[in-house]
Amino acid sequence: MKWFVTLKTTFKDKFFKSNLKKNFVDLEKGKQLYSTSHFQEAIIHLDNVVNYEFDSKAYELRASCFQKLEHHYKAIEDFDKVIEFNPLEFSYYYHRAVSKKAVFDFTGQIQDLHNCIHYYKKNKNIEVGLLKTFETDLINAGNHIEKLKYNISSFHHNSYLEIKALLNDCFYQIKKIRLKRNKIRTPFRQIKKKGYQL
Structure with missing residues (x-):
């Protein structure tokens, strides 16, 4: 039974670390796409980040993308979350x-x-x-x-x-x-x- 708990913990740690790495990659890709005015593509990567964890920078960038694309109700929702955080x-x-x-x-x-x-x-x-x-x-x-x-x-x-x-x-x-x-x-x-x- 102890080996099962150890295996489960190890699997959870690896899964968590791989998701953190993926989130970091998605956030950086979102930033890059935002800076080159590819807002729709940036939103896809930023969605991946905010779906996994709360990241105020991802919400802020996604809100700015929504604003640029004139999806203002969605931008307001994301700015609400960013303001709640800071x-x-x-x-x-x-x-x-x-x-x-x-x-x-x-x-x-x-x-x-x-x-x-x-x-x-x-x-x-x-x-x-x-x-x-x-x-x-x-x-x-x-x-x-x-x-x-x-x-x-x-x-x-x-x-x-x-x-x-x-x-x-x-x-x-x-x-x-x-x-x-x-x-x-x-x-x-x-x-x-x-x-x-x-």
């Missing part, structure tokens, strides 16, 4: 907001942009270009909500006033981030003007 990464919220916009879920887009900005402000490398992108997306989403406000009484269980408050908070947070960024940069400019070396 809820502090602002870029995941932004990418999911892009797909929500594509399926006309403007309330969801605004909520994701709000979360994106919330976690982005904790980032040490603030880029003006990204803030402008967030702001532009919020303005566009707000314009869509304004057009719909007379036709729909509630947007995905949120009232118009709640959405407007969320939009205003987003713009306020962006303003705070810009002010903070300018405060940090100002002393360095003053030092350079006076001729001091850093």
Whole structure:
């Protein structure tokens, strides 16, 4: 009986190691195909990875592939899983907001942009270009909500006033981030003007 347990354990270990190796190969192949814009083929390899185990990188890549192929509902599902695994990464919220916009879920887009900005402000490398992108997306989403406000009484269980408050908070947070960024940069400019070396 002991030999059977040993044989079973050995078989399980070999099977597990071979699957890990296969997952690694599939993930790398998926990355390679994604980088060469072969999204449909990349999804096949990434499916193999996520069917065997949870791998946030595989879900993230597969979500991006779905987005490129305009399968936005599937992209949203995969970004949901990635965000569940790492809820502090602002870029995941932004990418999911892009797909929500594509399926006309403007309330969801605004909520994701709000979360994106919330976690982005904790980032040490603030880029003006990204803030402008967030702001532009919020303005566009707000314009869509304004057009719909007379036709729909509630947007995905949120009232118009709640959405407007969320939009205003987003713009306020962006303003705070810009002010903070300018405060940090100002002393360095003053030092350079006076001729001091850093």
